[in-house]
Amino acid sequence: MPFDVLCDVRLEAIRAYGLFHHEPFHDLDVSLPANILIDRDGRVAWMHIATSIQDRMDPNEVLKQVQRLLR
Amino acid sequence: MIDARKRANSWAWIGLLMSAVGGISYYALISVPWIRSTALPNTILAVAGLLFSIIAFARKRTKTTILAGALSGLLSIGFLLSVHVLMRLPAPYGIVAVGQDANDFSIPNQYGQRIQLSSYEGKGPVLLVFYRGHW
Known part of the structure; x- marks a missing residue:
């Protein structure tokens, strides 16, 4: 696989990025769906955090943002 | 009188059709990213359907305006609530x-393997994708 799939069991990264969400319907701790792009200098270059369950970035939009940083 | 009843009934049916199409088309087109995220055309249709139904009911109380209106109200409000509130x-x-x-x-x-985010510094951009799942 060309990318890492991280298991954030202790919700470490999820909390570090303010994405913790206790889902009341299933009584579960999950993450808010989000894309966070970090540049070579370790700074947040772009991000999108979902405002609803069905809110997801178009992958092409995400790729466009990534291409910007690869130039 | 008859014209008014017919018109009210037509509006009731149009309202029900709009509400139904607004709600159902959302789930049918959910694979289109901007529709899934915004539900814009579906919301417009559902609200329009609701308005038509209310106006029809207000104009004339017939079996059609009541029943179609109730169903239209249920469908449109149910859809709007689920997408924009729930x-x-x-x-x-x-x-x-x-x-x-x-x-x-x-x-x-x-x-x-332990992956330290800061180890990527200087090497290239990193995209973090947090997806909705549970432990």
Whole structure:
């Protein structure tokens, strides 16, 4: 696989990025769906955090943002 | 009188059709990203359908305007509630912002190796994708 799939069991990264969400319907701790792009200098270059369950970035939009940083 | 009844009934049917199409088309077109995220045309249709039904009911109380109106109301309000209220997520905690240093973490990947975010600094951009799932 060309990318890492991280298991954030202790919700470490999820909390570090303010994405913790206790889902009341299933009584579960999950993450808010989000894309966070970090540049070579370790700074947040772009991000999108979902405002609803069905809110997801178009992958092409995400790729466009990534291409910007690869130039 | 008869014309008014017919017109009211027509509006009731149109309202029901709009509400039904608005709601159902959302789920039929959910694979289109902008529709899934915004539900804009579906919302417009559902609201229009609701309005037509209310106006029809207000104009003339017939079996059609009552029954079709009730069904239209149920469908449109049900759809609008589920997409714009029930599915809403709370705002994030505002911990991270564009331009700020990204918070570091160390988490195991699918092979059990510890991945430190800061180890990528200088090497290239990193895209973090948080997806909705549970432990």
